[in-house]
Amino acid sequence: xxxxxxxxxxxxxxxxxxxxxxxxxxxxxxxxxxxxxxxxxxxxxxxxxxxxxxxxxxxxxxxxxxxxxxxxxxxxxxxxxxxxxxxxxxxxxxxxxxxxxxxxxxxxxxxxxxxxxxxxxxxxxxxxxxxxxxxxxxxxxxxxxxxxxxxxxxxxxxxxxxxxxxxxxxxxxxxxxxxxxxxxxxxxxxxxxxxxxxxxxxxxxxxxxxxxxxxxxxxxxxxxxxxxxxxxxxxxxxxxxxxxxxxxxxxxxxxxxxxxxxxxxxxxxxxxxxxxxxxxxxxxxxxxxxxxxxxxxxxxxxxxxxxxxxxxxxxxxxxxxxxxxxxxxxxxxxxxxxxxxxxxxxxxxxxxxxxxxxxxxxxxxxxxxxxxxxxxxxxxxxxxxxxxxxxxxxxxxxxxxxxxxxxxxxxxxxxxxxxxxxxxxxxxxxxxxxxxxxxxxxxxxxxxxxxxxxxxxxxxxxxxxxxxxxxxxxxxxxxxxxxxxxxxxxxxxxxxxxxxxxxxxxxxxxxxxxxxxxxxxxxxxxxxxxxxxxxxxxxxxxxxxxxxxxxxxxx
Numbered sequence: 280x281x282x283x284x285x286x287x288x289x290x291x292x293x294x295x296x297x298x299x300x301x302x303x304x305x306x307x308x309x310x311x312x313x314x315x316x317x318x319x320x321x322x323x324x325x326x327x328x329x330x331x332x333x334x335x336x337x338x339x340x341x342x343x344x345x346x347x348x349x350x351x352x353x354x355x356x357x358x359x360x361x362x363x364x365x366x367x368x369x370x371x372x373x374x375x376x377x378x379x380x381x382x383x384x385x386x387x388x389x390x391x392x393x394x395x396x397x398x399x400x401x402x403x404x405x406x407x408x409x410x411x412x413x414x415x416x417x418x419x420x421x422x423x424x425x426x427x428x429x430x431x432x433x434x435x436x437x438x439x440x441x442x443x444x445x446x447x448x449x450x451x452x453x454x455x456x457x458x459x460x461x462x463x464x465x466x467x468x469x470x471x472x473x474x475x476x477x478x479x480x481x482x483x484x485x486x487x488x489x490x491x492x493x494x495x496x497x498x499x500x501x502x503x504x505x506x507x508x509x510x511x512x513x514x515x516x517x518x519x520x521x522x523x524x525x526x527x528x529x530x531x532x533x534x535x536x537x538x539x540x541x542x543x544x545x546x547x548x549x550x551x552x553x554x555x556x557x558x559x560x561x562x563x564x565x566x567x568x569x570x571x572x573x574x575x576x577x578x579x580x581x582x583x584x585x586x587x588x589x590x591x592x593x594x595x596x597x598x599x600x601x602x603x604x605x606x607x608x609x610x611x612x613x614x615x616x617x618x619x620x621x622x623x624x625x626x627x628x629x630x631x632x633x634x635x636x637x638x639x640x641x642x643x644x645x646x647x648x649x650x651x652x653x654x655x656x657x658x659x660x661x662x663x664x665x666x667x668x669x670x671x672x673x674x675x676x677x678x679x680x681x682x683x684x685x686x687x688x689x690x691x692x693x694x695x696x697x698x699x700x701x702x703x704x705x706x707x708x709x710x711x712x713x714x715x716x717x718x719x720x721x722x723x724x725x726x727x728x729x730x731x732x733x734x735x736x737x738x739x740x741x742x743x744x745x746x747x748x749x750x751x752x753x754x755x756x757x758x759x760x761x762x763x764x765x766x767x768x769x770x771x772x773x774x775x776x777x778x779x780x781x782x783x784x785x786x787x788x789x790x791x792x793x794x795x796x797x798x799x800x801x802x803x804x805x806x807x808x809x810x811x812x813x814x815x816x817x818x819x820x821x822x823x824x825x826x827x828x829x830x831x832x833x834x
Contacts, residue, residue, distance in 0.1 A: 309685055312794040314692040315761060316401065316652055318347040319722075322459075322698060323389050324354075332456030334698065335392040340465060341723075341738050342761025344795075345399035347652050347694070348389055349487060352408050352433055353421050355382050359409035362416035364429075372432035373520070375440035380449070383440060387447060387477060394478045395453060401652065402441065402480050403535065404434050404517060405487040406494060422496045424509055431516030434485070438524025443479025450475055460728025461699070484532035484602050484652065485517035485594070486510060490554040491537050492546055499544040506549060507557035508577045511592065518594035532602040532650055533594050539606075539621045550620035551603070552633055559595060559637045560588065567640070589641045596643050600691060601634060603627075604653035605680075608666045612680040624654070624680050631689050648691045651684060655696040655721030658731065661703070662720040664712060673721075674736035674824055682742040682757040685797070695737060697722040732824065738762055741823040743810045750830045753803050758812040758823065760796045768792045771812040773800055776825065778807045785813075804828055 322334040323346065338346065357379055358365040370377035386402075393400045407421030414424025439445060456462065489495040489510040498506045514533055521531055540550035560568050560578035567573070573580040579588050589596050605624040607614060612624045622630045631649060638645045656676050659667025668676065677695065684690045701718035708714065723734040742757045760769045770790045774783040789812075791798045798812070809825030 309799075310688045310690050311685070311797055313684060313690060314344040314399070315342060315795070316345045316347050316650075316692050316694040317341070317343040317698070318349075318653060318694070318696050319698040320349050321701065323348055324351070324385055327458055328388055328451075328454040329456060329458040331388055331392050332454055333459045333462040335396045335398060336456050336465070337459075337462055337698065339396040339398060340762060341734075342763070342796075343398060344765070345401055345482070345692075346389070346393060347401040347403055347484075348386070350386060350402050350404045350437055352404070352406055352412075352425075352430065354385070356409035356412070356433065357382070358411065359421075362410050364411040372429065373435035373439070373523075375436045375445065376448075378436065384449065386441075387449075388451070390441060390478045390480060391453065391474065399482065400478075400480050401482040401484065401532075402437065403484045403487055403652070404437055405485075405535075418496075422492070422494065424496075425513060427512035427516040430513050431520045434517045434520030435524050438483075438521050438526050441477060441480035442525045443476070445477050446475050447477050459699075461724045461730055481526070481529040482532070483521055483526065483529065484535050485514050487535050488537045488604065489513075489535070490540060490549045490551055492548060496546075498546060498549050502544060503575055504544060504549060504553065504557045507554050511558055511577070511595075514594045515592055518598075530599045531594070532600045532652070533598045534601040534603055535652060536602075536622075537604055537606075538623045539616070539618075542618065550618065551622045552620040552629060555630075555633055555637065559640070560585075561637065561640060565636055565640055585641075589643065596638065596641065596645065598647065600648045600650045601630070602650045602652045603630060604694075605651055606654060607676075607680075608656070612676055612683055624651075624683055627684075627687055627690065646689065649687075649689050650692045651690060651694045652692065653696045654680060654694040655719075656733075657720045658700075658733075661700065661725070662715040664716045667715070667720065670731050670733070671824075674732040675742075675826070677733055678736050678740040678742040678757075678824075678826070679744075681740050681759070682744055685757065685799075695723070699724045699728075700726050702726060736824050739812065739814060739821065739823045741810065741812055741826045743826040743828045746827065747829050747831050748804055749833055750805050751803060753801050754810075754828055755799055755801050756810045756812075756826070758798045760814050760816070763796045763816070765795055766792065767796065769796045769798070770815045771798055772815075773798075773802070774811050774813060774822075775802075776808050776811075778809075780808070783811070804830060806830060 317338050322330055353359045355378055367377040390400055406425055408425040410416055410421060412426040412429040413421055487494050489506055492498050495506050536551040537548060540548040567585050568576060568578045570580055579585045607623045615625045616623050634647050656668050656673040657666050658670055658673050681693050684693045697719055700720040700722040703714050704717045723737055724730050738761050740759045743754050748754055763769050772788050773786045775786055776783045789798045789800050807830045809827045811823045811825050813820050813822045
């Protein structure tokens with residue numbers, strides 16, 4: 280989800296009280312190599328040069344592996360507000376040089392800063408489209424039926440520019456980081472001579488949240504879904520553009536779907552599983568559409584066409600991964616959405632099962648990995664709406680979500696959306712619910728620059744699961760030291776404080792060397808209380824927040 284969218288929506292214990300049982304190694308069904316992806320387009324795409332440097336430095340201190348960056352077609356395209364297609368200076372629209380001096384500067388500086396700080400980049404190439412490349416030239420937002428062919432040319436230009444061999448026409452010396460009140464300088468990369476050749480980007484996704492009317496329209500045409508079939512064309516073109524520009528062996532993600540939608544086909548958002556079925560041209564029972572129902576959707580209507588569907592739409596079957604935004608917003612991550620076509624963090628199995636069945640429908644046995652590329656919780660303050668969580672809840676929920684994702688072997692990444700809260704919508708009075716409700720306050724830092732508790736909890740997650748347990752049963756305590764170098768030896772003390780006590784008791788010392796610096800010991804619990812890790816970071820000892828467990832009686 281994005282800021283521009285309308286959719287929101289203590290332990291005094293003896294050895295008999297708590298006994299440690301198992302070594303801190305990942306379970307067989309876990310996915311211990313997950314990347315940590317972070318997104319804040321306000322700071323990276325729209326910030327100053329100094330803010331981009333400061334943001335990238337902050338993200339590195341948080342332990343971020345990769346930044347997701349929206350490459351907005353309209354931001355780069357020439358004459359974006361004109362209904363008439365520009366000449367591109369007599370060049371092909373697939374040529375990065377055809378886009379004019381400075382058109383790519385905001386993205387050049389991002390990839391340069393990311394390389395200096397050792398952070399990967401995911402380019403999410405998306406609309407809005409320039410007006411001249413839409414199906415409705417009178418619509419100002421550039422969302423109505425974007426031209427797939429023109430989009431393919433743009434994606435090709437992006438791929439060529441960030442292929443790792445393209446010379447920058449306007450190389451600039453890196454600025455000193457600054458301009459952000461929360462930024463705390465540490466060891467920053469020294470400014471260097473500007474590189475002539477732009478860094479390579481090796482991860483892409485194609486279009487953002489096509490199941491949302493804030494990103495693609497129309498969602499429905501009469502009683503039939505429309506956006507999945509528009510997206511199929513954009514996906515085909517974008518896939519070809521990346522193949523043609525030398526990125527065929529890179530990670531190209533499809534989907535980028537929102538977690539929820541309306542039950543009925545309207546102008547509102549579409550549920551992700553309905554969108555998926557329509558994208559693959561099957562009905563609710565996963566039977567291929569036939570006849571007029573198929574033709575109206577741009578789907579094959581006969582057996583011969585269905586046999587060619589897989590080869591004609593390779594992105595649907597060969598993409599290295601499927602991207603999803605599993606927001607839960609107003610509830611804890613463990614809460615399962617009761618609407619079966621919706622997919623939040625607690626119901627990722629719905630998504631993977633559907634993807635697997637769709638593959639099998641067309642003769643493929645692939646089990647496509649899932650990348651979580653957007654996630655977060657909004658807070659109150661400042662957001663007083665139903666989705667505004669207490670600061671302490673946000674800190675706990677993002678750790679719980681990481682733990683849920685870790686336990687799912689199909690998941691390749693976790694995500695945090697926004698470093699700094701969005702500004703409110705000042706086009707409406709403060710008394711209007713849209714003042715806060717139409718932007719996102721899911722940052723780890725407030726607008727005024729104050730770090731929320733979630734800033735620390737993101738750096739050093741902790742989550743005990745299950746939260747309610749019978750006396751004498753065991754829990755897993757999940758921890759991660761994000762800022763440590765990936766694969767390094769990390770050490771911590773696991774501590775427990777019984778409810779009502781002020782003393783922390785060390786239960787054991789744990790160490791681990793894993794791809795993303797996890798520890799996950801199992802312990803037996805006889806008293807309600809909270810767990811935390813005290814990490815050893817060089818000469819420092821840093822404690823995490825407390826993750827509570829409640830002992831319940833047998834029924």
